Amino acid sequence: MRVHDREEEVTMLKRCPKDGTYTLTAACPKCSEKTLTPHPPKYSVPDKLAVYRRKAKYPELEATK
């Protein structure tokens, strides 16, 4: 799904488990430790899905835009 890809891009902020440095890279710029995603994208997916559920349920809302 395209929207999911975009969502991942936005929330790709990662955190070094060693020194807590936030970065967008897969490795910490300070200590080269492998970074982790503190808030996996899937946690924000339910909100997005709710929007699509609404659109699917009321297609006329989308049509009148």
Ligand SMILES: [Zn+2]
């Ligand atoms: Zn680090």
